[in-house]
Amino acid sequence: MNKLEVQSLPLKEVxxxxxxxxxxxxxxxxxEYIVEIPAAWGEGSIKGINFDGGLGLLIYKCTFHTxxxxxxxxxxxxxxxxxxxLEGNLLHHFEQDEQQHSLQRYQNIIVASKGxxxxxxxxxxxxxxxxxxxEIDRCKFKxxxxxxxxxxxPNxxxxxxxxxxxxxxxxxxxxSLVLGEIFDEMKSQNYDHLVKILYLESQSYRMLVQQLIQYDDDSDDNSETKILRKSEAHAIKEAVEIMKLELDSLNSLNSVAQRVGLSSKKFQSGFRHFFGKSANEYLQSLRLSLAQDLLINTNDSIQEIKDKVGFSSQSYFTELFKKMYHNTPSNYRKEHRKNRGNN
Structure with a gap:
């Protein structure tokens, strides 16, 4: 293992x-102070910048060969x-304490050493x-x-x-998902020097604000956390893929929530956040959209289409389809094929 010693402050000296x-x-x-990782050691960069009032930012984007x-x-x-x-993983421990803390993708830590x-x-x-x-100098910041x-x-x-x-x-x-969006914005920015320094400072304060909101949310022992996490957003995307692949056989959304590691409450709040509808409403829209495509582009019977998109009841399928497309499945097919023939 290679070791680097940092024996200075502030971030310029770091x-x-x-x-x-x-x-x-x-x-x-x-x-902004930047060191590019030499090819002999790896690749990437480490950047540091100090702002007024005791706040600083270090950004590690690197791969080491050892x-x-x-x-x-x-x-x-x-x-x-x-x-x-944001990517990869990291181990942290205090200098005089060998107990290691693992920091994985989508995780965050707040840490202060003693003395x-x-x-x-x-x-x-x-x-x-x-x-x-x-990085916060508590004397200046306080x-x-x-x-x-x-x-x-108090917390x-x-x-x-x-x-x-x-x-x-x-x-x-x-x-949180909001913090993930802040990081995505920061990675995509390409401002010149004047705007860049002001932008990085403002984003650093946004990071701090959202982290404190999240910490307060996590500190509430009386209820499940209310703020949607980045990892939970990733789980919702996994759930959507499961729904798309298993439309014909999916019986329980609770089982999908369990497979992606979410509680029922977070599962539902995630779908409302991203799609403005419940998970069940989203699943129905997927099924009806596929049914619409099959009606137009295949010769499958209505019964076969109903089975392929995962409806057990013909009458319920017809009711929902008519509600969305203002027509029964059979009449919808006839009209679209008639229009296609006229063209």
Whole structure:
């Protein structure tokens, strides 16, 4: 395993230490510090940028040829870190604690070390890893929000108020769909220097806001989380593919929810979020759309079509088809074939 030592702050010096450990140079682009991974070590880049008020952003987009450990061992209070795993996976542990925390795709952690105890990140060999890390100097940041912090919920206040790092802090969750959309936006931006720096700062604050909303949601022990997670959005897409492939044999949407790892409540809320309808309504629309295509483009009987799209009752199939297309299946077929013949 290769190891890189980072013994400096702020992020300019962090990138400089990483570049030095990789035996290469870094470049400076209007407040953004970038080190390209040399081919001998792997590929990709690590970027860092500091904003006013104690907020900074590190972006890792890299693949290493061997297992790589990056140790942050500066002899002072370390930043509060919000890490989000977009691709690949990562292991984290505190410098003086060998217990490792795994960070998988779609997961995020909030982590703060005790005293001057550092952080160690372990990147796996030949795995493309994309990590966004918000870095917050709690002394500077708390000075900006001291009044608001006094009035906020205890579970949110505890994240920021320990600026002397008297205690360690660790939280692990699945980041929200909204956060996933923020990351997608950030990856697609191509602004020039003036807009770029302002854009990155605004997006960093959006990331922080959404993470705090999500943490508050996760901290509510009285009910299931309300915010749709990115991993849950991925599960909804899997469910749609299952529905399409198994239209003729699908008997229970609860079984589909179980197969993709969602509760019934999250399964239904996911479909309403993406499609504006319940999972059952979406399934019916898939079935009726396929029935429409089969009526026009095949010689299958109405009975055969009804079976192929998964309806057990002929009358129910006719009722739903008429409701959507304002005609019975047989008359729909006759009209469309007549129109086709006239053309």
């Amino acid at each position: 990138i400089a230490d990483i570049a030095n450990g990789l035996k290469t140079n870094y470049r400076h682009d209007c407040g 297992d790589m450990e990056i140790s942050f061992t500066v002899n002072q209070t370390h930043p509060l870190k919000f890490l989000f795993c 001057h105890n550092g952080h160690v990140l372990h990147f796996k060999k030949d795995v493309f890893t994309e990590i966004y890390s918000l 000075a900006r929000i001291s009044c608001e912090l006094e009035k906020t919920k 949110l206040r505890q994240i920021f108020e320990d600026e002397q790092a008297s205690n360690s802090f660790y939280y692990n969750g699945l980041y």
